[in-house]
Amino acid sequence: MSKFFRVAALGLAVVASLARADDAADLKRGKLLFIQCRACHDLQPDAAAKVGPNLYGIIGRKSASVDDFAYSPALAKANIVFDKATLERWIEKPSAVVPGNAMAFAGVPAAEDRAALIKYIEKESAKR
Numbered sequence: 621m622s623k624f625f626r627v628a629a630l631g632l633a634v635v636a637s638l639a640r641a642d643d644a645a646d647l648k649r650g651k652l653l654f655i656q657c658r659a660c661h662d663l664q665p666d667a668a669a670k671v672g673p674n675l676y677g678i679i680g681r682k683s684a685s686v687d688d689f690a691y692s693p694a695l696a697k698a699n700i701v702f703d704k705a706t707l708e709r710w711i712e713k714p715s716a717v718v719p720g721n722a723m724a725f726a727g728v729p730a731a732e733d734r735a736a737l738i739k740y741i742e743k744e745s746a747k748r
Contacts, residue, residue, distance in 0.1 A: 643739070650740025653733055663744040672723065677747045678702050683718070694720035704742070708734050 654663075660672035667674050673686040683700045684691040698718045700706055710717045711734045713727040728734050 646736045646739045647743060649733070649736035650738070650743075653728070653737045654740055654744075657737075663741065665748065675741060676745045678707065678745050679704065679742050692720065692722035694718050695722070704738060707738055707741070711737060 657675075660670050661675045662668075662670060663675050665676045667676070669686065669689045673689040673691070679702060681702050683698045683702065684696045695718050698721075700717070702710070706717065711728050714721055714723045714725055728737060
């Protein structure tokens, strides 16, 4: 292997290592941010609903689709799917996404905090 390719491979390894460190930091930050969510929500598959619905499998899930949870009329009629983009807007300000919903949460204003929180929610709520 030429010196150029060895240096390039080493550079890619360093970049990959830094990316993993960033992912770990984001997940740690997201876990910390989720503390404010866990009073009302859970991410585990068999956890009962709390004040809010269980968020297990939230990515890709249609709004108001958890059985045995009493959603607000506004959210029940919303007909949205919580993909990452919608979840990002929801976490920023739920009342802007679905006016009249019953979620008593002002939102997370910082984009980097929302990204970390979504990364954590995505990882912890992924269907197993």
